[in-house]
Amino acid sequence: MKKSLLTLLIASSLALSACDDKAVQAQNTQLSQEISQKDQTITKLNSELTALKSEVEKLKAELKANQLAAADNLSAIFVKEQILFEKSVVGLLEDKEQLAELEKEITDKNSDDWKWQTQTPIEYQVSSLTTGIDWLDKLLIDQVFDYFSVAGSEGNPEVKIQNKQQLTSLLDKWVANAVEEAKAFRSIGQTFDLDLNFLHQKENMATFTLFSHTYAGGAHGVYSTNYIVVDLKNKKKISLDDLFTKDNQAKLKERLWESYEARSRDDNGQMHNTWVEKAEFRVPDNFYFSDTGIHFVYSVYELGSFAEGEIELDFMWQELNPLLNKAYQKELKESKFR
Incomplete structure (x- = not known):
């Protein structure tokens, strides 16, 4: 009887152990499946x-391309x-004599003649322009300030205008001197x-004029x-040095002189004296672009009489392309100034 009971207990223990192993195996199988999932x-x-990530990089590249296109x-x-x-x-005239x-001469002091005399x-009056573009507004108003700025010389102090307050102070003195x-x-x-005017814009090139008139x-x-x-892309005023090297400016001077001399020929081809000698002739840093070429502008009296006004010497783009700096050959082409 005791042996039978012992055998039964051992069998039961083995059966329970087998059940536990199956449960563990089932649990492990389930865990393995979950891990795999x-x-x-x-x-x-x-x-x-x-x-x-790849899509984000593509979007970034597209955004950058759009920004560059917008800048151009x-x-x-x-x-x-x-x-x-x-x-x-x-x-008011105060000189007694x-x-x-x-x-x-004039007995009626209320007459227009008396007032006129x-x-x-x-x-x-001095005016500038605003465009809503900060860097361009500063560049333009600086051109106005520079007009009134004078380098110092012997007996004459330097005049440097850098803001509206300094400009107002200077012009108030001019008006006071005129009254005296x-x-x-x-x-x-x-x-x-002195008026700043907007002339035209051709894509990334904008042209303004600073026009002054004085009567005394x-x-x-x-x-x-x-x-x-103004080069709007590079945010700068274009100077003569931007367009031509010093060597090419010398070549440009020869071409300008030839063009100026040609103005002195009459209809029969006879050469007349020029207003200025070649030794005094210069390349002006005053020019503008058009669809046909570059126009160099000389001040009144510089190359001719007052009646002739501001004289312009003009060249087609194809005439000057070999002399232009490569950077601006490209810029001018992009701007359709050719």
């Missing part, structure tokens, strides 16, 4: 992540006038105008037009 999920997610294809410039200085006063002479209209002159001398008027008596006033050609 998780590994597959991780592999799938890694694949999706790689695809997403600048939008149209819109300008607004900005008055920097404006003053209008009347200077001149007033006494006028009293002999004794009152000097004095008008000063009007007290001592009869004059029909004194005017000074006499048969006519004096005027000048300074051209400002």
Whole structure:
């Protein structure tokens, strides 16, 4: 009886052990399956992540390309006038001798003749432009300030205008001096105008003019037009040195002189004296671009009489391309200035 009971206990123990092993095996199998599923999920997610990263890189490249394209294809410039200085006063003649002479000629001091002889209209105005583009607005107003800046020389201090306050102070002195002159001398008027104007834009090239006119008596006033050609892509004013090396500027000077000399020939081909000698002739740093070529502008009286005005010497693009710096040959081509 005891042996049978012992045998039964051993058999039961073995049966329970076998059941436990099966449960563990089943659990291990389930865990292995779950691990395999998780590994597959991780592999799938890694694949999706790689695809997403690739898509992000493509989008970044597309964004950069669009930004570069936007930089190359600048939008149209819109300008607004900005008055920097404006003053209008009347200077009254106070010189007793001149007033006494006028009293002999004009008895009615309320007449227009009396006012015209004794009152000097004095008008000063300076204006710039705003475009809404910070760097361009600064470049343009600096051109206005530079107009009034003068390098120092013996007996004459340097004048450096860097802001509107300094400009106002300088022009207030000019107006005050004009009023003092009007007290001592009869004059029909004194005017000074300096205006910055927008001429045109050709893709990444914009051209402005700084036009000045001064009248202080006499048969006519004096005027000048300074051209400002701005490279919008590189954010700078284009200078003569940007376009031509020093050696090529010497070659350009010869071509300009030949063009100027040709103006002195009459219809029969006869050469007449030029207004200026070749030794005094120069290459101006005043020019502008057009669809046909480059136009070099000389000041009034520089190459001819006042009646001839500002003389321009023009060249087709194909004439100057061999002399232009390579960088601007490319820029000009891109801008369709050819």
